[in-house]
Amino acid sequence: MKWVHLTTAPDQLVAEMWCGLLREEGVPALIRPGDTMGSYLGVSTYPCRVLTQEGEEARAKEILEGHLGHEVE
Numbered sequence: 001m002k003w004v005h006l007t008t009a010p011d012q013l014v015a016e017m018w019c020g021l022l023r024e025e026g027v028p029a030l031i032r033p034g035d036t037m038g039s040y041l042g043v044s045t046y047p048c049r050v051l052t053q054e055g056e057e058a059r060a061k062e063i064l065e066g067h068l069g070h071e072v073e
Contacts, residue, residue: 001053001054002053002054003030003051003052003053003054004051004052004053004054004057005032005049005050005051006029006049006050006051006052006057006060006061006064006072007049007050007061007064007072007073008047008048008049008050008073009031009047009048009049009050010047011043011044011045011046011047011048012031012043012044012045012046012048013043014048015031015048015049015050016031018050018064019031019050021063021064021067022050022052022060022063022064025059025063027052027056027059027060027063028052028053028056029050029051029052029060030050030051031048031049031050031051032048032049032050032051
């Protein structure tokens with residue numbers, strides 16, 4: 001199983017929400033572990049990369065874009 005970069009969230013809370021949305025739809029998602037190292041009280045205020053499994057990128061982007069109402073980069 002290979003994990004690939006999907007998008008970058010502005011902070012860890014947003015990344016957690018996006019991962020939750022994807023998982024609810026059956027798409028594997030996680031936050032790149034190294035992105036949460038500079039956290040305050042366990043929550044990173046820095047941008048965090050959201051990953052999904054290779055081959056799920058198109059479906060994951062479609063789900064996020066449907067919820068966000070704009071294109072995911």
